[in-house]
């Protein structure tokens with residue numbers, strides 16, 4: 001719960017946290033411009049929360065220790081702020097993410113998707129919020145994947161947040177503008193204002209797409 005960012009990744013984290021508020025551009029406002037302090041809508045963890053954890057467990061999912069190559073796919077940065085309903089930052093919160101690789105495959109024994117696993121992708125990572133409640137991850141944009149024969153999940157990243165003073169939060173972050181979003185059986189069950197809270201608009205910073213996903217705890 002109290003682990004700090006990996007010092008070797010500090011330059012990445014520092015760079016990732018300087019992005020200002022992005023401007024809404026899609027038919028729904030992205031999460032970064034939603035009125036603050038509204039609790040983030042929870043969503044299912046899904047079936048693919050890790051059953052075992054990688055030795056490499058930092059906030060850079062694009063590189064696995066002892067592997068010579070980087071993960072396949074488009075590298076992205078995801079940053080944000082964990083706050084409470086009074087808009088106060090939540091320092092020391094543990095933020096976990098897990099996701100599919102670029103082909104849409106999870107590193108989980110129950111994932112029956114025949115798509116190839118990426119041995120160079122970390123699949124799961126964690127970060128601890130700083131004194132301003134900020135966190136950051138370097139990862140890749142996940143692929144879409146079949147949940148069943150009639151349902152293809154849009155690209156998304158699973159989040160859990162744990163804080164000693166708040167209820168745990170499990171939710172999912174979606175990419176603004178994805179055509180599969182409005183068809184998704186989980187996403188479409190949320191009212192529009194909740195959908196907007198979980199949509200993130202990515203903009204290139206130094207040629208790398210960066211998105212801001214703020215999380216409000218109860």
Ligand SMILES: [Fe+2]
Pocket residue numbers: 046048100153156158
């Ligand atoms: Fe998923």
